[in-house]
Amino acid sequence: MRHRLLVAALAFAVAAPAIAQDAAAPPKRKSAKEIIDAAPASAWRDLDPANTLYMELPAGRVVIELAPGFAPEHVANIKAMARGGFWDGLTIYRSQDNFVVQWGDADGDDKAKAKPFPAGTRDHLPAEFTRNDKGVRFDRLPDADGWAPEVGFIDGFPAARDPKAGKAWIAHCYGVVGAGRNNAPDSSIGAELYAIIGQAPRALDHQLSVVGRVVKGMELLSVVPRGPDPMGFYEKPEQRAPIVSIKLASDVPVAERTPLQLLRTDSQAFRDATEARRNRVDDFYTVPAGHIDLCNVALPVRTPPKG
Amino acid sequence: MRHRLLVAALAFAVAAPAIAQDAAAPPKRKSAKEIIDAAPASAWRDLDPANTLYMELPAGRVVIELAPGFAPEHVANIKAMARGGFWDGLTIYRSQDNFVVQWGDADGDDKAKAKPFPAGTRDHLPAEFTRNDKGVRFDRLPDADGWAPEVGFIDGFPAARDPKAGKAWIAHCYGVVGAGRNNAPDSSIGAELYAIIGQAPRALDHQLSVVGRVVKGMELLSVVPRGPDPMGFYEKPEQRAPIVSIKLASDVPVAERTPLQLLRTDSQAFRDATEARRNRVDDFYTVPAGHIDLCNVALPVRTPPKG
Numbered sequence: 001m002r003h004r005l006l007v008a009a010l011a012f013a014v015a016a017p018a019i020a021q022d023a024a025a026p027p028k029r030k031s032a033k034e035i036i037d038a039a040p041a042s043a044w045r046d047l048d049p050a051n052t053l054y055m056e057l058p059a060g061r062v063v064i065e066l067a068p069g070f071a072p073e074h075v076a077n078i079k080a081m082a083r084g085g086f087w088d089g090l091t092i093y094r095s096q097d098n099f100v101v102q103w104g105d106a107d108g109d110d111k112a113k114a115k116p117f118p119a120g121t122r123d124h125l126p127a128e129f130t131r132n133d134k135g136v137r138f139d140r141l142p143d144a145d146g147w148a149p150e151v152g153f154i155d156g157f158p159a160a161r162d163p164k165a166g167k168a169w170i171a172h173c174y175g176v177v178g179a180g181r182n183n184a185p186d187s188s189i190g191a192e193l194y195a196i197i198g199q200a201p202r203a204l205d206h207q208l209s210v211v212g213r214v215v216k217g218m219e220l221l222s223v224v225p226r227g228p229d230p231m232g233f234y235e236k237p238e239q240r241a242p243i244v245s246i247k248l249a250s251d252v253p254v255a256e257r258t259p260l261q262l263l264r265t266d267s268q269a270f271r272d273a274t275e276a277r278r279n280r281v282d283d284f285y286t287v288p289a290g291h292i293d294l295c296n297v298a299l300p301v302r303t304p305p306k307g
Numbered sequence: 308m309r310h311r312l313l314v315a316a317l318a319f320a321v322a323a324p325a326i327a328q329d330a331a332a333p334p335k336r337k338s339a340k341e342i343i344d345a346a347p348a349s350a351w352r353d354l355d356p357a358n359t360l361y362m363e364l365p366a367g368r369v370v371i372e373l374a375p376g377f378a379p380e381h382v383a384n385i386k387a388m389a390r391g392g393f394w395d396g397l398t399i400y401r402s403q404d405n406f407v408v409q410w411g412d413a414d415g416d417d418k419a420k421a422k423p424f425p426a427g428t429r430d431h432l433p434a435e436f437t438r439n440d441k442g443v444r445f446d447r448l449p450d451a452d453g454w455a456p457e458v459g460f461i462d463g464f465p466a467a468r469d470p471k472a473g474k475a476w477i478a479h480c481y482g483v484v485g486a487g488r489n490n491a492p493d494s495s496i497g498a499e500l501y502a503i504i505g506q507a508p509r510a511l512d513h514q515l516s517v518v519g520r521v522v523k524g525m526e527l528l529s530v531v532p533r534g535p536d537p538m539g540f541y542e543k544p545e546q547r548a549p550i551v552s553i554k555l556a557s558d559v560p561v562a563e564r565t566p567l568q569l570l571r572t573d574s575q576a577f578r579d580a581t582e583a584r585r586n587r588v589d590d591f592y593t594v595p596a597g598h599i600d601l602c603n604v605a606l607p608v609r610t611p612p613k614g
Binding site for chain 2: 203280
């Protein structure tokens with residue numbers, strides 16, 4: 001029975017009202033899983049192949065949803081680089097525990113060795129740290145956040161918003177992908193990318209151009225052997241993790257694509273499932289947390305049902 | 308130059324007053340690294356071999372500081388099991404992405420195959436989810452937390468406190484180690500342990516008996532190949548990651564120990580380094596966050612200086 005650690009916690013969760021404090025006999029409600037399994041087709045959105053990257057690693061495929069609504073110029077440049085096969089044969093050259101894995105051209109600093117950018121790649125872009133929040137749908141969480149005035153979801157991405165400044169940005173949650181830069185805010189072009197593999201380093205928020213989020217295959221990126229302290233850059237080229245290719249899903253034959261659907265963050269099922277996790281009370285959990293952090297909110301992904 | 312992503316962010320941090328919002332020309336202050344490097348000997352504490360576990364994996368040693376102040380009965384039982392070699396030859400049988408790795412006896416559920424507990428192991432313990440906070444030093448963070456009334460550090464562990472309830476507990480931050488249990492609160496004895504490898508699942512706080520924290524070697528645990536969804540338990544025995552042994556440091560010859568010191572959370576250097584991270588403004592970061600989450604606070608570890 002010892003194996004059941006956290007099984008109950010994950011599989012048999014039930015929701016209780018946010019105000020419920022009597023854990024003795026919580027009202028039996030649907031678990032997050034039950035809510036998601038029962039969600040209507042209208043609660044799911046199809047991942048758009050035109051805004052999806054397939055990062056092919058020897059171990060398998062990592063699927064990244066791009067965020068043109070937040071970083072349109074970086075996303076356009078990334079598409080040009082993917083079409084030109086820029087990352088094919090390059091590597092993950094950095095893996096820093098509880099922080100990021102980073103990939104691109106390990107020799108990018110060396111003009112003699114640097115891989116040329118494909119045709120159509122722009123070598124300079126404006127910083128795209130935030131977006132104007134005017135008229136942008138924001139599926140706000142009621143939960144307090146220490147890093148931003150408001151947190152929630154925009155275009156299905158974990159996001160934060162500052163109504164006074166009229167700005168919104170993607171939060172650096174687990175799996176979020178951003179564009180590496182130098183000190184100059186406008187020094188990133190999307191060639192060097194990183195993905196968050198640990199506790200959300202929210203101090204990075206609105207200080208880098210975030211380009212998307214891994215929606216499938218994080219378990220392949222998160223186990224890349226760590227490089228040495230303090231930064232996780234490998235000392236020897238042979239230690240780097242090879243990238244077979246990075247392609248835009250729409251450039252891959254339909255038969256070779258990975259069809260996916262994500263639960264819409266503006267759906268009742270998403271709100272209910274999040275509440276079921278915020279105030280989980282079941283045979284395992286006896287005290288509802290009454291809170292959930294933005295980066296703890298699950299963003300359900302599924303293979304589209306047949307028919 | 309593309310390699311410099313986040314280098315500045317990590318190496319050249321400077322602190323600014325919490326109220327500082329003028330990022331144009333922040334006052335040059337010491338970086339967290341500079342503050343830590345300059346900390347006096349009195350700011351460091353020696354890891355106590357009598358409360359330290361060495362988890363030996365084929366890839367190297369994971370060092371775990373035990374928390375007898377929070378879970379005295381579990382820690383005592385874990386010491387008895389380590390002395391008896393309980394985990395030697397057992398495995399990490401679960402690795403769930405962005406959640407936990409879990410180890411112990413994969414056959415523990417099978418009475419016919421279960422490894423017998425060593426002499427001195429108690430087969431039942433009380434739940435040790437929280438401790439009485441009376442007279443317990445609490446190095447409180449000024450930062451707001453959505454999960455608990457107060458957060459800070461107790462005995463050097465990331466902790467939360469509820470003054471009204473008079474209780475404190477270790478928070479489930481990255482690297483924290485807890486005792487797996489079944490649904491019954493008092494069903495853990497410390498034989499099955501888990502370590503947090505992703506975004507802090509704080510909803511677990513004060514619902515399990517936390518026994519310590521990994522202070523060195525997390526990068527060996529965090530890359531253990533993930534098991535299948537939804538729980539990360541491996542399907543085949545050969546997929547499990549072998550544990551060479553888990554010993555109490557004080558039972559290991561002095562010459563074979565890993566001497567470590569941790570920065571005291573009640574030291575000025577720790578407070579200053581945390582502030583340097585809370586309001587980092589430097590050549591890379593242009594806007595101070597004005598906040599830091601409990602689980603983002605670095606807990607510096609070093610090899611004791613010679614002499």
